[in-house]
Amino acid sequence: MSTFDLTQRMAPFLDMHLIIPLLEFIEPRGIYDEKSLTEMHRQLLSKTNMIDSVIETYNGKPIPEAVEAKKKQIIKERDELKNKVDSVVAILEIPEVKEMMDNNRERDGNVRILEHLTQNHNFTVDMVDTLFKYSKFMYECGNYTVASVCLYYYRNLVNQADPNYLNALYGKLASEILLQEWEHARDDLLKLRAYIDANPFDTEWELVTQRAWLMHWALFVYYNYPKGRDEIIEMFLNQQPYLNAIQVLAPHLLRYLAVAVVTSKSRQKNSLKDLVKVIDIERHSYKDPVTDFLTCLYIKYDFDEAQEMLQKCEEVLSNDFFLTAVLGDFRESARLLIFEMFCRIHQCITIEMLARRLNMSQEEAERWIVDLIRTYRIEGAKIDSKLGQVVMGVKSVSIHEQVMENTKRLTLRAQQIALQLEKGRQDKVKAN
Amino acid sequence: MSRFYRRGASDSDTDSSEDEVEELKVNKSAKFRDDLDFMAGPEEDEKRVVRAQKDKKFDELKSLIKQNRDAKSNKDLNKLLTGFDTLAKAYDKSKTIFQRQNVTTPRFYIRFLVEIEDYVNKLWEDKEAKAALSKNNTKALSPLRQKLKKYIKDHGLTDLVTDYRANPDEDGYETPEDENEDDDFEEVSDAKAEKSPGRQAERVADSESESDSDDDDSFNWSSEPDTNSSDDEESVTKMEQLRRYFLKKEFREESKDDKKDKRKRVIKVKEVVEEDDDDWTPVSREKSVVHFDPKEEVTHDVMIKKLNEVMSARGKRTTDRNQHVANLQKLLEVAEEKQLGLGISVKISFCIISALFELNAKISDYMEYETFMNTLRTVNTLLDLLITTDRVKLSVTYAEEDENLKDENEEYRIQGSILIAVQRLDGELAKILQNADCHSNDYIEKLKAEKDMCQLIEKAEKYVELRNHLGIFDKHEVCKVYMMRIEHTYYKYQDQNVGEIAKTMDYLCNKIYTLDDEKRLRQRAMLCHVYFLAVHDKWHRARDLLLMSHMQAIVDHSDVDTQILYNRTICQLGLCAFRHGFIREAHQGLSEIQNTQRAKELLAQAVGTRPHEKTAEQEKIDRSRQVPYHMHINVELMECVYLICSMLLEIPHMASCEFEMRRRMLSRSFHYQLKQSEKASLTGPPENTREHVVAASKAMLNGDWKKCKDYIVNEKMNQKVWNLFHNADQVKDMVVRRIQEESLRTYLLTYSTVYSTVSLKKLASLFDLSKKDVHSIISKMIIQEELSATLDEPTDCLIMHRVEPSRLQMLALNLSDKLQTLAENNEQILEPRTGRGGYQGPGSWFPGRNERQGDKQKGSGGFQGERRGGPGGPDGKRGNWGSQGGQQRRHPQKQRAF
Numbered sequence A: 001m002s003t004f005d006l007t008q009r010m011a012p013f014l015d016m017h018l019i020i021p022l023l024e025f026i027e028p029r030g031i032y033d034e035k036s037l038t039e040m041h042r043q044l045l046s047k048t049n050m051i052d053s054v055i056e057t058y059n060g061k062p063i064p065e066a067v068e069a070k071k072k073q074i075i076k077e078r079d080e081l082k083n084k085v086d087s088v089v090a091i092l093e094i095p096e097v098k099e100m101m102d103n104n105r106e107r108d109g110n111v112r113i114l115e116h117l118t119q120n121h122n123f124t125v126d127m128v129d130t131l132f133k134y135s136k137f138m139y140e141c142g143n144y145t146v147a148s149v150c151l152y153y154y155r156n157l158v159n160q161a162d163p164n165y166l167n168a169l170y171g172k173l174a175s176e177i178l179l180q181e182w183e184h185a186r187d188d189l190l191k192l193r194a195y196i197d198a199n200p201f202d203t204e205w206e207l208v209t210q211r212a213w214l215m216h217w218a219l220f221v222y223y224n225y226p227k228g229r230d231e232i233i234e235m236f237l238n239q240q241p242y243l244n245a246i247q248v249l250a251p252h253l254l255r256y257l258a259v260a261v262v263t264s265k266s267r268q269k270n271s272l273k274d275l276v277k278v279i280d281i282e283r284h285s286y287k288d289p290v291t292d293f294l295t296c297l298y299i300k301y302d303f304d305e306a307q308e309m310l311q312k313c314e315e316v317l318s319n320d321f322f323l324t325a326v327l328g329d330f331r332e333s334a335r336l337l338i339f340e341m342f343c344r345i346h347q348c349i350t351i352e353m354l355a356r357r358l359n360m361s362q363e364e365a366e367r368w369i370v371d372l373i374r375t376y377r378i379e380g381a382k383i384d385s386k387l388g389q390v391v392m393g394v395k396s397v398s399i400h401e402q403v404m405e406n407t408k409r410l411t412l413r414a415q416q417i418a419l420q421l422e423k424g425r426q427d428k429v430k431a432n
Numbered sequence B: 001m002s003r004f005y006r007r008g009a010s011d012s013d014t015d016s017s018e019d020e021v022e023e024l025k026v027n028k029s030a031k032f033r034d035d036l037d038f039m040a041g042p043e044e045d046e047k048r049v050v051r052a053q054k055d056k057k058f059d060e061l062k063s064l065i066k067q068n069r070d071a072k073s074n075k076d077l078n079k080l081l082t083g084f085d086t087l088a089k090a091y092d093k094s095k096t097i098f099q100r101q102n103v104t105t106p107r108f109y110i111r112f113l114v115e116i117e118d119y120v121n122k123l124w125e126d127k128e129a130k131a132a133l134s135k136n137n138t139k140a141l142s143p144l145r146q147k148l149k150k151y152i153k154d155h156g157l158t159d160l161v162t163d164y165r166a167n168p169d170e171d172g173y174e175t176p177e178d179e180n181e182d183d184d185f186e187e188v189s190d191a192k193a194e195k196s197p198g199r200q201a202e203r204v205a206d207s208e209s210e211s212d213s214d215d216d217d218s219f220n221w222s223s224e225p226d227t228n229s230s231d232d233e234e235s236v237t238k239m240e241q242l243r244r245y246f247l248k249k250e251f252r253e254e255s256k257d258d259k260k261d262k263r264k265r266v267i268k269v270k271e272v273v274e275e276d277d278d279d280w281t282p283v284s285r286e287k288s289v290v291h292f293d294p295k296e297e298v299t300h301d302v303m304i305k306k307l308n309e310v311m312s313a314r315g316k317r318t319t320d321r322n323q324h325v326a327n328l329q330k331l332l333e334v335a336e337e338k339q340l341g342l343g344i345s346v347k348i349s350f351c352i353i354s355a356l357f358e359l360n361a362k363i364s365d366y367m368e369y370e371t372f373m374n375t376l377r378t379v380n381t382l383l384d385l386l387i388t389t390d391r392v393k394l395s396v397t398y399a400e401e402d403e404n405l406k407d408e409n410e411e412y413r414i415q416g417s418i419l420i421a422v423q424r425l426d427g428e429l430a431k432i433l434q435n436a437d438c439h440s441n442d443y444i445e446k447l448k449a450e451k452d453m454c455q456l457i458e459k460a461e462k463y464v465e466l467r468n469h470l471g472i473f474d475k476h477e478v479c480k481v482y483m484m485r486i487e488h489t490y491y492k493y494q495d496q497n498v499g500e501i502a503k504t505m506d507y508l509c510n511k512i513y514t515l516d517d518e519k520r521l522r523q524r525a526m527l528c529h530v531y532f533l534a535v536h537d538k539w540h541r542a543r544d545l546l547l548m549s550h551m552q553a554i555v556d557h558s559d560v561d562t563q564i565l566y567n568r569t570i571c572q573l574g575l576c577a578f579r580h581g582f583i584r585e586a587h588q589g590l591s592e593i594q595n596t597q598r599a600k601e602l603l604a605q606a607v608g609t610r611p612h613e614k615t616a617e618q619e620k621i622d623r624s625r626q627v628p629y630h631m632h633i634n635v636e637l638m639e640c641v642y643l644i645c646s647m648l649l650e651i652p653h654m655a656s657c658e659f660e661m662r663r664r665m666l667s668r669s670f671h672y673q674l675k676q677s678e679k680a681s682l683t684g685p686p687e688n689t690r691e692h693v694v695a696a697s698k699a700m701l702n703g704d705w706k707k708c709k710d711y712i713v714n715e716k717m718n719q720k721v722w723n724l725f726h727n728a729d730q731v732k733d734m735v736v737r738r739i740q741e742e743s744l745r746t747y748l749l750t751y752s753t754v755y756s757t758v759s760l761k762k763l764a765s766l767f768d769l770s771k772k773d774v775h776s777i778i779s780k781m782i783i784q785e786e787l788s789a790t791l792d793e794p795t796d797c798l799i800m801h802r803v804e805p806s807r808l809q810m811l812a813l814n815l816s817d818k819l820q821t822l823a824e825n826n827e828q829i830l831e832p833r834t835g836r837g838g839y840q841g842p843g844s845w846f847p848g849r850n851e852r853q854g855d856k857q858k859g860s861g862g863f864q865g866e867r868r869g870g871p872g873g874p875d876g877k878r879g880n881w882g883s884q885g886g887q888q889r890r891h892p893q894k895q896r897a898f
Helices: A007-013 A016-027 A034-045 A049-058 A063-092 A095-102 A112-121 A125-141 A145-157 A165-179 A181-196 A204-221 A228-237 A240-248 A252-261 A268-282 A289-300 A303-318 A322-343 A351-360 A361-378 A399-406 A411-432 B003-007 B011-041 B044-071 B077-100 B107-125 B127-132 B134-154 B158-166 B175-184 B190-207 B212-223 B229-246 B248-271 B283-289 B298-312 B321-337 B342-357 B369-388 B418-435 B442-471 B475-489 B498-515 B519-535 B539-549 B549-557 B560-580 B583-595 B616-624 B634-656 B668-679 B687-703 B705-712 B715-720 B728-751 B760-766 B771-783 B808-828 B876-887
Strands: A346-350 A382-384 A387-393 B393-397 B412-415 B758-759 B789-792 B799-800
Touching: A007 A016, A007 A204, A016 A034, A016 A165, A034 A049, A034 A095, A034 A351, A049 A063, A063 A125, A063 A145, A095 A112, A095 A145, A095 B003, A112 A125, A112 A145, A112 B044, A125 A165, A125 A411, A145 A165, A145 A399, A145 B442, A165 A181, A165 A204, A181 A204, A204 A228, A204 A240, A204 A252, A228 A240, A228 A252, A228 A268, A240 A252, A240 A268, A252 A268, A252 A289, A252 A322, A268 A289, A268 A346, A289 A303, A289 A322, A303 A322, A303 B393, A322 A351, A322 A361, A322 B442, A322 B771, A346 A351, A351 A361, A351 A387, A361 A382, A382 B668, A387 B771, A411 B134, B044 B077, B044 B107, B044 B687, B077 B107, B077 B134, B107 B158, B107 B539, B158 B668, B158 B760, B298 B342, B321 B342, B342 B369, B342 B393, B342 B412, B342 B418, B369 B393, B369 B418, B393 B668, B418 B475, B475 B498, B475 B519, B498 B519, B519 B549, B549 B560, B560 B583, B560 B634, B560 B728, B583 B634, B634 B668, B634 B715, B634 B728, B668 B687, B687 B705, B687 B715, B705 B728, B728 B760, B728 B771, B758 B760, B760 B771, B760 B799, B760 B808
Parallel strands: A346 B789, B393 B412
Antiparallel strands: A346 A387, A382 A387, B758 B799, B789 B799
């Protein structure tokens, strides 16, 4: 049961606050031992400042003193920071400044605003640091709204070369994710990606690691965003550097990529080809029912096993934080893929066999096929209801047609060449 | 040019040039003697001049004779023939002088003639020896024999020869004439004086095989511009003659003395190792150097002074190298006896090691095995000493002035590097193994030293790790030590303890990846790593590492040694892929080497078979690059594997494009083999592995998988191929399975036009496969549009749609094909496409390997289109992380925390 759970493999790439929802998701599923999971959860929380949540996990049991002490200390610290930061926020919330920030463009750099503030509003550079510390603190406390606002200010004040700039970007993204503000999160994600792609890092290795992190965080956004799945394909599969990062560091992301490709409505064909290639290459280092399903279907051509895998996939998907939502979609698309494959290979299939393969009753299958043929206009497929068969129209290409096909464009090409030659000749004449 | 090459199939060019040089020398000395005559002046009496003239002729003849003897002992008949001609001519010229002075034919001349005649006759009769001669030499033999006969007859020397035969001089007898002559003439002849150094050299050679190098030099010097020995010798003799000229009377004694002296030294050299120094008195100059004044107390300063004195003789032409070593050893003894402290001992030991290395005059010569073991022991002792004490710091960074050899209160600082000594020793071992006959027991004996060497290297590594914090090592040195250990490990297959060795290997390679800032060692380490993984069946890791290293792209620009290592690695990787059943990859890997017909050469397992293409210099370099025998990759096995892979890929391919005019060949050499066997008018049962595979291929082409299997897997092949794999049964099963599958594919492709339906059951039973497998194979073929057919599920039949095209249709198809090519070509001419940019799909992430530079042939695109590693793109740094990827991948990354 736990073999296909990815929480443990994903954790190293995520922020602690991002892991919490994952843990909360798997807790009721009984995949792991409950006790150790609660303990884990508590440990994780105690590393943050969300002391109230820690207290909650004790569930009425006596609370250790250390926790109480920590709570007091945190509250004290918060007050101190708050006092300091209030003045800063006051300056930043002046409408004129706010407007400036909203109209700010990345490319101008943030120097202008900072200059303006120091000249007109008594702003000091120390204040920027205070702002960052405060937002970090608030984030740790679980007050993501404040953190996100503060980081928004911070990001507009600080130069890109600042060591904390990247952290601020990550922090902002995390806050938005945890606030479930997907639109904003998406913008932040794009910003972060642009920053990483500009490669401000010292080593290639770090760049790859950053990309791996980014992709993990992106899962939150893209699986909750209407067109997110297409964007996953675009980013994970079609961007070579990101695909490399997956292969080197995080092959388990192939599952999410695979689901995205299978359920994607547009551009499925090419991406499927590429994906299968990658899955095949990485088969030795990562496989799960989702990737195995594609392997069986497109590499081994073993439909029985594909069927088995499809069943396992349901289980895996329903236990995956990101993928539960797309389970139905995935099932539909996977069936369609199987059927398509059948149509290409077979001339005649019994509906009974199909129903078995697709995990449906015979009648259901027949209806489903009818729908399929109607919606996707599968060429030449007809149902012979008397024999209970689906018959494909044979479409073999005769040699006659082949020759036609081959020679079709020749005339045009020849004409083009002739035109070009003519043009070249005239140019020469003119030049002389 | 060393003696070794001269003896081998030598070029006549270089030989003749050498002759010229030597003749030149003769002329020169002759001319000099003219000068001398001139100096003698007219006031000297007539007799002297005449005598000098006669002696001069004698000298000339003798030196020619010596040359001929050399040629004889080298078994170079060609040279002997020409040499004999010159000699005969020279003799004819001098004859008049002899006649004028009533001198009979000199006895040494007769002796020489008899010698040569005997030699030639012996060769002529001894069939075996004759057969062993090179082509050039055989050609020269019969004219030489005839000439000799004719010469003796024509010049009326027959009587003299028979006289001599009746009363021959004893064997090895050199110049009795001289002695006789000396008795005849009251004064010492120049000739004798001239002769003595040469004779000396020969005696040395006789009595002492170790000082071979001296002898070597004495006839090599003429072709060696860098040793100024020729000038030296010339001037020495010149001076000597002048001196003798003025000191006629004393000269004789002195020369004798001199001779005695020298002879004594030779004997000493021989015995010096065992001899106690009490037994002999310091006669020679060198010895006296070591001798301490008994009254004087031996202190540090005295010792250092002595050491410097001894060391000053180092590298001089006159210094006997063996003697040099012995002196140093004596010094060490004294130093330890007097307890002068570690500093001095280490310093002297270090000097001994360098001296031992210098026993060989030339770098290309290999060390004597005994000397090697001796050196190894010395280095080992020194290393032990260095490991046990941390008071001695040995480093290349110290200048000579900074050395501290005597002050006990401080730590000793000495210039030098034990690591470099170890490294050099390693090089010597490689040379010894290269030059040993790899099929003899001797080789095995010598190979035992490899184990000692490994231990020594491990010790050196330990030493490095113990002392690295002191900062006494150069980074490069340290890398080299790790590299040496890698190079002694990577090619050995370990059955047990693989995990441990693999860990060591990972550790060593990672060390180099992090330490080395030059690219070269890192590349080499990476290749060794890949090789190691491949040998131990870690196919995926090996492949990933190789691809991440981007070696395919850079190997063309690296040095030849690295290219050789790359070739070896690729081959080993190919074999590994084959064991894992990755036929296509195996084929790709091996074809790069196998398609060239020069597999052995590219792997540095044999020197090229076409010597005329290379200069002697190049050949020598090539030889020095040869991989020692125990590291060889079995080329026959490789070829067989390659052919099997080709068969599995090519036969279905051939069947599928039966009707196409332009067939694309996957493997040229496989097609060549097939064609060869087709040409044969009568094909017998297959004998060697190659024929087996060809026969199997033919069976497969007919769809007969059982026959095909029998050809591939049988007793003979077991012995030659399959048993050489450590997991033989697994590999055999894999191959049989692949044969079944590919036979099925071939069958379907070949007979698709004949059938309209085939039952899957029938196919399954025909090819002994399960129905499921048949189904999946067929499905794959349909999807990939290899086979135009569809399955009929209710009846479990395959329905073929393919119709054989009529002749007209086929021609039309071909025509349209050709028209298309024509159009393409025209477009190409009009607008030559520059490079191929744009999206190439995730498949082809690698630029194919370019044509190899120099003698390497063009290779196919490596493991092209496999995975990972960005396009060469704007940031060429990718190789960087690639190397680290392997190492860091194992550790989970630190958490991304905000």
